Amino acid sequence: AWLTRCYHVNPEGQDGCYKGYESYTNEQVDAYVKQEFENDWQLLAHVNGDAAIDQLLHAVHQANEALGKKERRTVAVHSQTVRFDQLDQMKEEGIMPSLFPMHTFYWGDWHVNSVLGKERAFKISPTKTALEKGLIFTSHHDAPVTFPNSLRVLDATVNRVSRSGQIIGPDERVSPYIGLKSLTDW
Numbered sequence: 001a002w003l004t005r006c007y008h009v010n011p012e013g014q015d016g017c018y019k020g021y022e023s024y025t026n027e028q029v030d031a032y033v034k035q036e037f038e039n040d041w042q043l044l045a046h047v048n049g050d051a052a053i054d055q056l057l058h059a060v061h062q063a064n065e066a067l068g069k070k071e072r073r074t075v076a077v078h079s080q081t082v083r084f085d086q087l088d089q090m091k092e093e094g095i096m097p098s099l100f101p102m103h104t105f106y107w108g109d110w111h112v113n114s115v116l117g118k119e120r121a122f123k124i125s126p127t128k129t130a131l132e133k134g135l136i137f138t139s140h141h142d143a144p145v146t147f148p149n150s151l152r153v154l155d156a157t158v159n160r161v162s163r164s165g166q167i168i169g170p171d172e173r174v175s176p177y178i179g180l181k182s183l184t185d186w
Contacts, residue, residue, distance in 0.1 A: 001020050001081055002021055002051040002052045003049045003081065004049075006018060006019055007019065007114075008113075008114060008116055024055075026059075029056065030058070030059045030062055033059035033060055033062070034059075037072065038067060043072065044074075045075070045076055047076050047078055048081070050083050053082055056076055057086060064094070069094060072094060075095070075097075075098050076098060078098070079097035079098060079099055079100075079125070080100040080125045082097055082125075083123075084123070084129055087130050091133060096136060097138075099137050099138070100124075100142060101127060101157040102142070102156045103156075104156050104161070104168040104169065105161065106146060108124070108162030109163060112166070121168060121169070122169035122170075122171075122172070123169060126169070126172050127139070127172055127174045127178070127179075128172045137182055138183070139153050139154075139156075139179065139182040139183055141153050154176070157174060157183075158175065158179045159173065
């Protein structure tokens with residue numbers, strides 16, 4: 001993930017304040033998004049890390065300013081590290097977050113102890129906050145990274161229990177009904 005704040009514990013071989021890295025320059029992303037919007041194509045962007053989400057938000061804002069806002073159903077895939085302020089911007093720019101709550105089960109303990117630290121890890125895939133901010137969201141499983149098991153996705157979205165039994169972000173749990181909507185209707 002490309003983050004705006006340092007990893008809690010650096011990956012092996014990384015020194016200093018490691019934050020990951022960009023896959024595309026801002027100019028490239030701006031151009032891609034503008035092209036998508038000019039052609040009224042739906043954009044599903046893979047944005048792993050809050051810095052990557054910032055990059056998408058900037059590009060969508062620029063394109064909306066140049067071409068006008070309208071319903072495009074832009075989706076920010078892998079928004080598990082989305083910040084709460086970014087959810088506000090997503091709502092403003094017409095972007096739907098596709099969250100990855102299964103991180104709480106498969107990698108929740110690792111995020112707490114290594115990648116993000118407890119504060120950020122407990123905000124992974126903030127389903128409840130997104131809902132409270134008036135956003136609809138989807139939940140996904142990212143096969144083949146995880147098995148395509150919708151019941152596991154639902155369980156992670158509703159319960160947020162890690163492999164060790166720790167609840168990763170108890171304040172971000174949603175009802176089974178909302179969890180089902182994130183897998184189906186939304």
